[in-house]
Amino acid sequence: MQFAPLHTWLPAKNEPLVISGPCGAESLEQLLATAKGLNDLNKISLFRAGVWKPRTRPNAFEGRGEDALKWLAEVKKEFGFKITVEVANAQHTELALRYGIDVLWIGARTTVNPFSVQEIADVLKGVDIPVMIKNPIHADLQLWIGAIERIYNSGITKIAAIHRGFHYYGKTKYRNKPMWQIPIELRTQFPDLPIICDPSHISGKRELIPFIAQKALDLGMNGLMIESHYDPSIALSDAEQQLTPQQLNELISKLIIRKPDTGDANVLDHLHQLRNMIDEIDDELINVLKKRAQVIEQIGVYKREHNITIFQLERWQEILRTRAQWAEKLGLSRLHVERLCQLLHDESIKIQNDIMNK
Ligand code: PEP
Numbered sequence: 001m002q003f004a005p006l007h008t009w010l011p012a013k014n015e016p017l018v019i020s021g022p023c024g025a026e027s028l029e030q031l032l033a034t035a036k037g038l039n040d041l042n043k044i045s046l047f048r049a050g051v052w053k054p055r056t057r058p059n060a061f062e063g064r065g066e067d068a069l070k071w072l073a074e075v076k077k078e079f080g081f082k083i084t085v086e087v088a089n090a091q092h093t094e095l096a097l098r099y100g101i102d103v104l105w106i107g108a109r110t111t112v113n114p115f116s117v118q119e120i121a122d123v124l125k126g127v128d129i130p131v132m133i134k135n136p137i138h139a140d141l142q143l144w145i146g147a148i149e150r151i152y153n154s155g156i157t158k159i160a161a162i163h164r165g166f167h168y169y170g171k172t173k174y175r176n177k178p179m180w181q182i183p184i185e186l187r188t189q190f191p192d193l194p195i196i197c198d199p200s201h202i203s204g205k206r207e208l209i210p211f212i213a214q215k216a217l218d219l220g221m222n223g224l225m226i227e228s229h230y231d232p233s234i235a236l237s238d239a240e241q242q243l244t245p246q247q248l249n250e251l252i253s254k255l256i257i258r259k260p261d262t263g264d265a266n267v268l269d270h271l272h273q274l275r276n277m278i279d280e281i282d283d284e285l286i287n288v289l290k291k292r293a294q295v296i297e298q299i300g301v302y303k304r305e306h307n308i309t310i311f312q313l314e315r316w317q318e319i320l321r322t323r324a325q326w327a328e329k330l331g332l333s334r335l336h337v338e339r340l341c342q343l344l345h346d347e348s349i350k351i352q353n354d355i356m357n358k
């Protein structure tokens with residue numbers, strides 16, 4: 001897949017690029033008041049609003065549907081904002097196109113369903129409209145990629161992924177756990193696919209939004225989608241995670257922008273030296289791993305000769321415990337070293353297995 005660069009379809013008004021607007025379009029007044037606040041900032045590149053809201057339980061606010069599309073056309077006329085809405089099926093998509101919506105997005109609850117994504121893709125065949133695809137609710141990178149492929153296969157290259165975190169059945173301070181390794185893996189597989197982070201839906205509460213937004217920028221994400229409302233306390237959905245335009249302005253102004261590269265020769269030179277050190281350390285590390293593998297082989301041969309089982313629970317427990325203690329003494333993360341031990345142990349079992357089966 002080859003994606004159109006983000007700036008060709010969504011020029012940034014500000015660094016970082018920010019998409020904002022309410023969780024849901026509730027009334028013309030709410031949209032106009034919020035859009036006015038955002039327009040005054042002159043930092044928002046795309047105005048968002050949910051027109052059909054996928055709610056966990058029935059009888060919650062499910063969006064104003066077609067009426068809201070008419071209101072959004074007014075927002076566009078009044079302030080010149082480009083508009084994006086969520087579409088979850090073919091009918092939504094047809095309506096959004098009819099009302100001149102500029103960018104579509106597919107929500108987390110839709111990305112999980114290949115039938116829904118395909119019916120949206122079918123409507124979009126031959127249509128030139130950008131589509132942003134949120135990650136599926138659960139941590140399944142393949143499903144996210146699959147949805148991107150379905151839209152791409154309908155002829156659309158103006159695509160961005162939106163990272164909004166993943167459902168986690170356990171204790172977490174986030175509404176949706178960020179699991180940063182997943183968008184990083186997506187970036188690794190598709191380096192030219194723009195990724196926008198949605199700190200509102202990751203955080204679930206406004207206090208956490210700045211931290212997530214900064215982290216997204218530090219990881220090289222291409223923009224932020226943050227929900228805003230002229231008065232979040234009366235929002236009909238996601239009230240806890242929306243900011244007033246003024247709060248959004250403060251947040252944006254505090255963000256530190258980092259570049260993937262710098263033109264400063266001194267900075268590059270120093271970075272180069274540090275990277276050389278890492279190269280040397282990794283070289284040493286690999287040599288140590290080789291030495292370790294050789295001793296493991298000797299152990300394997302010895303166990304075979306003496307008919308001893310490969311896996312020794314007590315020895316393994318001792319390894320985990322002692323290494324974690326050693327790590328802690330040096331100020332290293334216990335978890336990190338435990339994970340490393342697990343990898344080493346898996347490899348050690350494999351080497352010894354090969355020897356037993358020789
Ligand atoms: C939204 O953006 O308001 C929304 C419903 O998000 P998500 O699909 O990420 O839950």
Ligand code: MN
Pocket residue numbers: 023024227237238
């Ligand atoms: Mn929302």
